[in-house]
Amino acid sequence: MDDVLCAFTKAHNERIQSVPEIKYPQCEFDFFRKLEPMEGAIEGFKFLFENFDTYILTAPSMINPLCYTEKRLWVEDHLGYEAVKKLIISPNKSLLIGDYLIDDKVHGKGQDQFKGKLIQFSSNQFKTWNDIIEHFKYFL
Secondary structure (H helix, E strand, C coil): CECCCECHHHHHHHHHHHCCCCCCHHHCCCCCCCCCECCCHHHHHHHHHHHCCCCEEECCCCCCCCHHHHHHHHHHHHHCHHHHCCEEECCCHHHCEEEEEEECCCCCCCHHHCEEEEEECCCCCCCCHHHHHHHHHCCC
16 A cells, blocks of 8 residues: 555655654554555556456554554545455565565565565556556456
């Protein structure tokens, strides 16, 4: 979710700039639920969800136990209840098997060991959600 569906880094940095004494803004109540969607993410997710067996795989914040609930509520708020049924929260993404994993990072939470193809969002090849949609249109 973070920096693929919702703008985690932007919100994190803005909060640190506005209140520098806060070391971990992601620990604040409702931080995850209030994240803005990434540009094109809602439409991109809906395209994938309507055409493929799509799940949301996200890692929790280990320093904010409320993030589990807040991420689940974010999904319902922005993507609908049907997407909630396909939400997986795991600290280790390598435990899951799928055809593709769209993630902003290639290391750190098991992405590099994911049993499928890793697509790095915001990379040279996949800079935007439009790039993701165009890639997956090929399979229709």
